[in-house]
Amino acid sequence: MSLTAPRAARSGSLFVSIAAPALSMFGVIGLWWLATIVFEIDSFLLPSPKDVVEAFLRQPDYLMDQTWVTVMETVEGFLLAIVAGVPIALLIARSELLERMIYPLLVAVQAIPKIAVAPILVVWMGFGSTPKVAMVFLVCFFPVVISTASGMKSTPSELAELLRSLNAGRAQDFFKLRVPYALPQIFVGLKVAISLAVIGSVIAEFVGASAGLGFVIVQSGASADTALAFAAMGLLSVVSIVLYYALVLLEKRLLPWAEENR
Amino acid sequence: MIQVEKVTQVFASRGGSVHALDGIDLHVREREFVTLIGRSGCGKSTLLRLMAGLLTPTQGRVQVAGELVTAPRPDVSVMFQRPALLPWRSVVSNVMLPVEICGGDKKRYRDRAHELLELVGLTGFAGKYPHELSGGMQQRVSLCRSLITRPKVLLMDEPFSALDALTRTEMSEELQRIQMELATTIVFVTHSIEEAIVLADRVVVLSPHPGRLRETVDIEIPRPRDLGLDTHAADVARLSSRLHALLAAPPRETTDHRMVHQ
Missing domain, CATH: 1.20.5 (Single alpha-helices involved in coiled-coils or other helix-helix interfaces)
Known part of the structure; x- marks a missing residue:
């Protein structure tokens, strides 16, 4: 006790x-x-918290709709990155040849400033939500792949040997040992990814959008409504915090045994 | 029960090959308790892994119950130096792992799992997680796991070496009791002379570089024995000094071998 x-x-x-x-x-x-x-300080330069709250209360429904647009783009892109990233990471963890082939490409893509890609995504995918989801995907993909791949390779040799001494098959070794062992590290990558994801969707919304909190910020800049921009930023932080802690909660629920959740 | 015939094991490594074992002949009888002792590099763990089917000998052959060992067998259990428990599984679920992997009848074995936990004094800990237990308790769980499938042979690789002296004594006593109750053949690797004497019917001394069988020493102290061994202090002292001599002075050819290197 x-x-x-x-x-x-x-x-x-x-x-x-x-x-x-x-x-x-x-x-x-x-x-x-x-x-x-x-x-x-002039409210035009730095609005007080009161000004910001008033800016929100002037059009709460509109702002909540825009928030929802950004949330959906963020979550969709994030889930897409998991769906695509985890299988690729599993391949990387399995084969050194694939690792050597895929890693340089990943790093190269990661090194491109995402803001530079935003206009090209609009050219390719139009003004709808697709280029925003794609941007979030691009931002999340790297941390998801890296954390999953390194998690899959972190199985301690004594546990691998135990499963071998029990004559476990490949599938058993994979599902009963390697995947559960990798989960805490996968979650590290997911938490990094979700915090970047919101930034990704806002960047995409800065370029050729007609909805979302990023669009609201661009619009308020054009009309010199600093308080509204601050309100949008406040909402963005709330979205980030909620998404991040939702993941933390999920992790605590799923992995009560992991070192950091004890 | 275990027949090791002219076994030689060579590992390829950078800058040449390592001669781990050279011409080992050893026969372990049914229900016998054999301890393997030797300095580091004498190949005692390698020999155990060969018996477990985790390694294939470079030359010679290993048989268990009259069959050639080519892979890990369900009737041979291995217990490692570290507990090697899966952190996301409860104590009882860790004990049940071998049953799950070989696809046994879980219901029937569940009762046995609880019996084994009772046998090692872990009643009431079945639902706990490994990180909630002390090192000694974890190693007891590991012992239960290696006994769940009623193995004919139990191979133990310095299983108590990471425990404190007091826990170690307790575990030695428990292991003797368990062996007498379950009638298992046990091969136990150790580098502690005291442990080797207390546990064994026969101590096998290995000499290093390359690993060779130096001598086998019969221990005829009646059971049950305890680590204090007051009643047989004279016997123990005699055996202990003999083993010390065997472990300290390398045999002549090994000395020559070293001088050539110098």
């Missing part, structure tokens, strides 16, 4: 898990508000 006590103390404290992040968040917002009042 003494083994579980320190863990209970760490995760059980309500202050650390909820109050601490809330406190730092409200602290920063408070300082921001104070700065706009003390230094009498």
Whole structure:
């Protein structure tokens, strides 16, 4: 029982898990508000938190619709990256030849600044949501493949030898050992990917979009409505936080045994 | 039960080949408890892996129960130096792993799993996860796992070497008790002279570079024995000094072999 006590103390404290992040968040917002009042900053340059909330309340339905557009693009691109990335990573983990063939290509594609690709995606795929999903896919693909491939190769030799001593077949070795062992590392890649995914969809929306929070930000810049841009950015952070912690929650639920979830 | 005939094992490596075992002949009788002892590099783990079917000998042959060993057999279990438990499986589910892999009747074996856990003093821990257990408890689970399929032969590769002295003593006593109850043939690799004497019916001493069978020493101390061995202190001291001598002084030809290298 003494083994579980320190863990209970760490995760059980309500202050650390909820109050601490809330406190730092409200602290920063408070300082921001104070700065706009003390230094009498023009709302056009730096709107106060109040201005931002008002900008949101002027057209909440419109902004929620735009948020939804961005969320859908992000999630679709992210899922697509998993569907395509995981099988490729499995191939890489399985064969050194494929690893040598695929890795340089992956790195080369990853090295291209994504913002440079955005206009080309519009030329190829038009102004709809497809180029945005494609951009999110491009951004997420690399971390998903790398983390899955390295996870699949991280099986400890003693566990591999155990399965061999039990005369396990290839499928058993794969599903009973290597895949579950790789899952915590796959989740590391997924968490990196989801935090990049929102950035990807906004970049794509900056170029030739008619909807989404990125589009709202471009529009508000054109009409010098800084408060609206801030409201859109606030919504983007909320989307990022929700998506990220949804993944964290899923991981804790699926992998309670993993080192970092104990 | 186990017949090792003129076995030579050569590993190819960078800069030449390593002669791990040279002309080993060894016969382990049914229900016998044999300990393999030797300095590092004497090939004792290699010999165990050959018996397990995890390696194929370069020359010579290994037979278990009259059949040539070509792959791991279901009636031969291996227990490793580390517990090698799957972290996402509960204790009882780890014990059941061999049954799952060879496709046995899970219901029937589940009762046996609980019996074995009781036998090693882990009643009430069936639903715990490996990370909730101490090292000694984990190694006990590993022992249960290697006994679940009622193996005829149990091969143990320094299974207690990572444990503290006290746990080690306990485990040695338990292992003797289990062997007397289950009537298993056991080959046990160790580098502890004390452990070798306490456990064995026969100690096999190997000498290194290349691994050769130096001598076998019969241990005729009545069972059950304990590590204190007060009643047989004289016997133990005599055997222990003999084994020390065998392990310390390399046989003549090995000395010559070394001098050539210098």
